[in-house]
Amino acid sequence: MARWMSDLRTFLNEESAHVWRPEGPVALVQEITALQQALDARQHYPVIEIRQPKGADGTINPISVVCNLTASRALTARALGVQDHRDFAATYAQRTANPIPPIVVGRDAAPVQQVVMRGDQANLLDLPVLTQHALDPGPYLTAAHATTYDPDTGVDNTAIQRCWVKAPRRMSYYPYPASHNTRNLRKFWAKDEPCPVAFWIGHHPKVLLGTQAKLSYPESHWSACGGLLGEPLRLVPSITHGDKIMVPADAEIVIEGWAPANVWEADGPFGEYTGYMGAQVAAPVCEVTCITRRENAIYHDYGSGHADMLVPDNMVMEGKIYGMMKPIAPSVRRVHVPVSGRRFHAYVSFENPGIGEVRDALMAALAYRRTKAIIAVDDDIDLFSDSDIMFALATRVQWERDVITATGLQGSLMDPSLARGAKTVQKAGIDATLAPSEIPGAPRPVPPRNSVGTAALDDAIARLTGIDTKNWPVL
Amino acid sequence: MPEDHIIRLRNHSPSGEKRGNTSWVQCGSCDGWFHATEDIVSRGTVKLHCNHCHTEFLPGQARKIVLA
Numbered sequence: 380m381a382r383w384m385s386d387l388r389t390f391l392n393e394e395s396a397h398v399w400r401p402e403g404p405v406a407l408v409q410e411i412t413a414l415q416q417a418l419d420a421r422q423h424y425p426v427i428e429i430r431q432p433k434g435a436d437g438t439i440n441p442i443s444v445v446c447n448l449t450a451s452r453a454l455t456a457r458a459l460g461v462q463d464h465r466d467f468a469a470t471y472a473q474r475t476a477n478p479i480p481p482i483v484v485g486r487d488a489a490p491v492q493q494v495v496m497r498g499d500q501a502n503l504l505d506l507p508v509l510t511q512h513a514l515d516p517g518p519y520l521t522a523a524h525a526t527t528y529d530p531d532t533g534v535d536n537t538a539i540q541r542c543w544v545k546a547p548r549r550m551s552y553y554p555y556p557a558s559h560n561t562r563n564l565r566k567f568w569a570k571d572e573p574c575p576v577a578f579w580i581g582h583h584p585k586v587l588l589g590t591q592a593k594l595s596y597p598e599s600h601w602s603a604c605g606g607l608l609g610e611p612l613r614l615v616p617s618i619t620h621g622d623k624i625m626v627p628a629d630a631e632i633v634i635e636g637w638a639p640a641n642v643w644e645a646d647g648p649f650g651e652y653t654g655y656m657g658a659q660v661a662a663p664v665c666e667v668t669c670i671t672r673r674e675n676a677i678y679h680d681y682g683s684g685h686a687d688m689l690v691p692d693n694m695v696m697e698g699k700i701y702g703m704m705k706p707i708a709p710s711v712r713r714v715h716v717p718v719s720g721r722r723f724h725a726y727v728s729f730e731n732p733g734i735g736e737v738r739d740a741l742m743a744a745l746a747y748r749r750t751k752a753i754i755a756v757d758d759d760i761d762l763f764s765d766s767d768i769m770f771a772l773a774t775r776v777q778w779e780r781d782v783i784t785a786t787g788l789q790g791s792l793m794d795p796s797l798a799r800g801a802k803t804v805q806k807a808g809i810d811a812t813l814a815p816s817e818i819p820g821a822p823r824p825v826p827p828r829n830s831v832g833t834a835a836l837d838d839a840i841a842r843l844t845g846i847d848t849k850n851w852p853v854l
Numbered sequence: 855m856p857e858d859h860i861i862r863l864r865n866h867s868p869s870g871e872k873r874g875n876t877s878w879v880q881c882g883s884c885d886g887w888f889h890a891t892e893d894i895v896s897r898g899t900v901k902l903h904c905n906h907c908h909t910e911f912l913p914g915q916a917r918k919i920v921l922a
Contacts, residue, residue, distance in 0.1 A: 734871060780870050817873075818863070821861070826876050826889055827889070
C-alpha cells in the first residue's frame with residue numbers, strides 16, 4: 380500500500396542512527412522503563428526499540444515496543460524540521476497558528492485498519508503493554524490518544540490519557556478533570572448516555588505534538604497536526620463510531636469503545652510527570668468494542684515522568700508560552716520548560732526589554748494553567764543550563780522587588796507542596812533580568828560579566844580537546 | 855571637582871522598577887568605560903586607572919561619570 384504521509388515508521392527511518400535495539404528479551408514489567416531511567420541519569424536519549432518484549436508470563440510478544448521516541452530535544456525538534464532545538468517554541472507557535480484541515484480516506488487506504496478485531500476477537504492483553512514503575516497497580520497504555528467529541532457541536536478533541544488494562548476488553552482511563560475530554564464525557568453522561576471514545580497509538584512526532592496543542596473548547600486538534608505536518612492529516616472513520624470519531628489512518632493501533640454512563644472505577648496510583656506517584660482516583664472505564672491495527676504494528680509507549688514524556692510535553696508548553704508572551708512582549712527570544720522543573724517551571728529570555736515589558740510577559744504566562752514559576756532572564760543567560768539560571772537568580776534578583784506572586788490560580792493539583800485541601804495553586808513570576816540602561820550612550824548601570832578573552836578561551840578549549848579526562852574528578 | 859560631566863541617576867523608582875547600582879567612568883584618553891565606586895569618585899583626589907588603556911587621571915579629568 381502506498382504511504383501518503385509521515386508516520387512512526389518514517390521517523391524511525393529518518394533517525395535510524397539514533398535508534399537503540401537491545402539484544403534479547405526485555406520484560407514489559409519495569410525492565411524497559413528501567414532502561415529509560417538509567418539513560419535519563421546519564422543524559423543519553425536514544426530512541427529504544429524492543430523487538431522481544433517479554434510478558435509477565437514469560438512469553439515474547441510479536442509486537443515491537445518503541446519508547447524514548449521523543450526523549451531527545453534535538454530529535455524532537457528535528458522531527459519538525461527545526462535544526463536547533465532552542466528555536467522550537469517560535470516554530471511551534473507559528474505552525475499551530477496556521478492550521479491545515481484534515482482529509483478523510485477510505486478503509487482501504489488506512490494502514491491502521493489492515494487488521495480489524497471486533498467483539499471477542501479484540502483483546503487488550505495481546506498488546507505489549509508496560510507496567511512501568513514498582514508501585515503501578517498493573518499495565519498502562521501511556522501513549523494512547525483518546526479522541527472524543529462534543530455532542531453539542533460534533534467537534535472532536537484528542538488528548539493523551541493513561542489507560543489501565545484490566546481485562547481483555549476493559550480498561551479504566553483518566554481524563555484530567557479540567558480537560559476537554561472530561562467536558563465531552565460529562566455532556567454524554569448528563570443525558571445518561573455512554574461516551575463514545577477511540578484511543579489511537581503510534582504516529583510521527585509531528586502528529587503527536589499536534590495533538591498536544593493547547594486549544595480552546597471545542598476545537599479539533601487535527602488541523603494543528605496538519606499545521607505541523609505541512610499537509611492535511613489523513614483520517615479514517617473508526618469502525619465503531621464511523622465519522623463521529625475519526626482516527627489517524629497512519630497510526631499503528633486503535634482501541635474503540637464506550638465509557639458507560641456514570642461508571643467509575645479505581646485507577647492508580649500511577650507514576651506521574653511530577654516524579655511522584657499520583658494518588659488513586661475515580662476514573663471512567665472503556666468497554667472495548669473493537670481493536671484495529673497495522674499487520675506488523677509497532678506499540679508506542681511514553682515513559683511517564685521520564686524525559687520521554689516530559690520533553691514533548693514541555694516543548695509544546697514552550698510554544699504555548701511563546702505564543703502568549705510574544706504579542707505583548709516583542710523582546711521575547713526563547714522559552715525553555717526544563718525537565719528539571721517537571722512541567723512547573725519555564726525559563727524565558729529577553730533581548731533588551733523595555734520598561735515593564737518583562738513583568739507584562741510574566742503576568743500573561745502565569746495565566747497558563749500548567750505554569751507554576753516563570754523565570755525571565757537576559758539573553759546572555761543560557762536557558763538550557765540550570766546553572767546559568769541559578770546564576771541569574773543569585774545575582775539579578777531582589778526578592779520583594781522582582782517577584783510577582785499570585786494565589787488562587789488554576790494549576791496542577793498533583794503538586795505535593797499544595798496546601799491541604801487546596802484546589803488552586805500559588806504562582807510566581809521572577810524578573811531575573813538586569814536593570815535597563817538609563818542614559819543613552821552610557822553602559823547599563825550594572826557590572827560587566829567577568830570572563831577571559833575569546834582568544835584565550837579558544838586556546839584553552841583547543842588544549843583540552845582530545846585529552847583523556849575519564850579519571851578526572853567531576854565533583 | 856567640576857560637576858558638568860557628572861550624571862547622577864535618580865534613585866526614585868516608580869512602581870518598584872529595577873534600577874542598576876553600578877557607577878561608570880569614561881576615560882578621557884580612550885573613551886572606554888569602566889565601573890568604579892561612588893566613594894573613589896567623590897574623593898576627587900585619588901587617581902582613577904583606566905583598565906582599557908591604563909591611563910591614570912583624576913575624576914575631574916574624566917570624559918563622563920555616571921553615578922548610580
